[in-house]
Amino acid sequence: MELVEPTCVVDTSLNLNVIPSSSTELAAEVLVQELRRLSSENKRLTKKLNHMCENYVAMQKHLSQFSHVHFENELALTPSPRKRKVEDCINLFGVPESSDDTFKRPKHNNNTSPNKISKVFIRTDASDTSLYVKDGYQWRKYGQKVTRDNPSPRAYFKCSYAPGCPVKKKVQRSVEDPSVLVTTYEGEHNHAQQEAEISMSSRQSESPGRSVAAKPSVMNLQSRVGGPSVTVDLVHSKLVENFNGQSQKSSIQQFIVQQMATSLTRDPNFTAALATAISGKFLHHTSTDNP
DNA sequence: CGTATTTGACCCGCGC
C-alpha cells in the first residue's frame, strides 16, 4: 500500500518579497499571479490530502479485519470468561470501546483519571527473559505473578517518575510468541515523558547492575497535536512486527507526519491562525512599503 | 545506607 509519495514536494510559501514598492499596478499583478499559484498549489494539496485520507481509511479497514481475526483466535485460546471480558474492552487501537469499569478493580480506585487502557506488543529477543521495557518513563516494579493461561510471569509496574502519577503497566510474554512482550498500560500520565530512549540507555549504563532492560523495538505510535487532541494509536501486534524493519520505521514516521498534517489542516482553528499569520505578514509588508 | 527488586501473603471481585 502506498502511504506517501516520496517525490511529493509542495511549495506552499507565499512569496511577498517580490512585490515592487515602486509600482502599485505591478504589485497587484504580481500578487494576482502569486495568488493563482497558491490556488493551484492548494488544489494539488487538497488532492493529495484526499489521497492520503483514502489510504488511511483503507489501512484502518485492513487493520480492523486483521484485528477481528486475531482476537477471535485469542479468545478461542482463552477459555476464561473473565479474561474474555477484559479483551472485549480493547479494540484494535488499544483504546477501550465501552466503559472500562469492568476491567479495573475498584480496590484503590482513584476516580481522578479515566482508566485509559492500551496494549502494546513489543518484539524482543526470545532468549531474553527480562520483562523490562524502555518506553521513556520510569517504572517501579511492585509485583510479579504467574497467571493461569500463560506460563510466563506477568510483571506489574507503577510509574515512579511523578509521585501522584496513576499510570500502571503490566508486562507479560505472549503465550503464542514468547519473543513478543505484551505491555498493557492503564491510565494516563499526569506529567511529561521524562526522558527519551537514548538518554534512558545512557542512564542505565551508569548503573549496569540494575534494571537491565531489554532492547525491544518499541513502537510508540501515539502522537498528539495540541488543542483538540488527535491520537494516532496504531499499536497492534502484527503491525508492530511488520514495522520492525528500518525502512518500515521511516514509513511509520512518514505516516505519523501525514496524520498530524491531516489533523492540522482539518482543524479550523489552525487554518484560521494560518490565514491570520499570512494576512498579518502581508499587511506588515505593505505598511512598511508604504509608510 | 539508601533504593530498587523479589516474592509470599493477603485482598477482593467474580463465577458457580
Next chain:
DNA sequence: GCGCGGGTCAAATACG
C-alpha cells in the same frame, strides 16, 4: 457461601 484467580502489599533481599 465458597473457591479461584488476578492484583496489591510489604517484609526480606540484593545491589551500588
